[in-house]
Amino acid sequence: MVLGAVLTSLVVLFCAGCSMLSEERVKLQDLEFTILSEEKIPDELRTLIEEKKQEEFKFTYSDKEHLYICVGYGAQETGGYSIVVDELYQTDNAIYVSTQLLGPGPEEKSNRTASYPYIVIKTEYLDETVIFE
Numbered sequence: 001m002v003l004g005a006v007l008t009s010l011v012v013l014f015c016a017g018c019s020m021l022s023e024e025r026v027k028l029q030d031l032e033f034t035i036l037s038e039e040k041i042p043d044e045l046r047t048l049i050e051e052k053k054q055e056e057f058k059f060t061y062s063d064k065e066h067l068y069i070c071v072g073y074g075a076q077e078t079g080g081y082s083i084v085v086d087e088l089y090q091t092d093n094a095i096y097v098s099t100q101l102l103g104p105g106p107e108e109k110s111n112r113t114a115s116y117p118y119i120v121i122k123t124e125y126l127d128e129t130v131i132f133e
Contacts, residue, residue: 042068049120079111080111
């Protein structure tokens with residue numbers, strides 16, 4: 001009798017856990033953003049990027065007025081790369097960002113000057129965790 005109650009409780013807990021894991025992420029809103037050119041990046045943030053640019057990086061920076069989402073793709077053999085923002089949106093408990101590195105055209109591949117492609121996305125300050133996809 002006791003064993004049956006314990007098994008029933010475990011099944012209920014297991015099923016409750018399954019439903020929590022399968023919850024879909026609900027997009028509340030797309031966020032407006034600006035891609036910053038190098039000269040518009042705050043000095044302190046520019047220094048951080050310079051220190052990290054040799055390797056891939058993903059981090060955020062805030063001045064309590066704006067949120068800066070930074071994604072770098074590390075050292076590349078040539079120039080001519082570009083980065084696009086596929087998505088930037090808010091859910092009820094996080095901000096999701098997805099970027100993509102686009103390769104250089106054939107003309108840039110012959111130029112063997114290393115580059116360090118990165119993007120700085122500026123959006124309104126929200127006190128939310130940023131999830132990089």
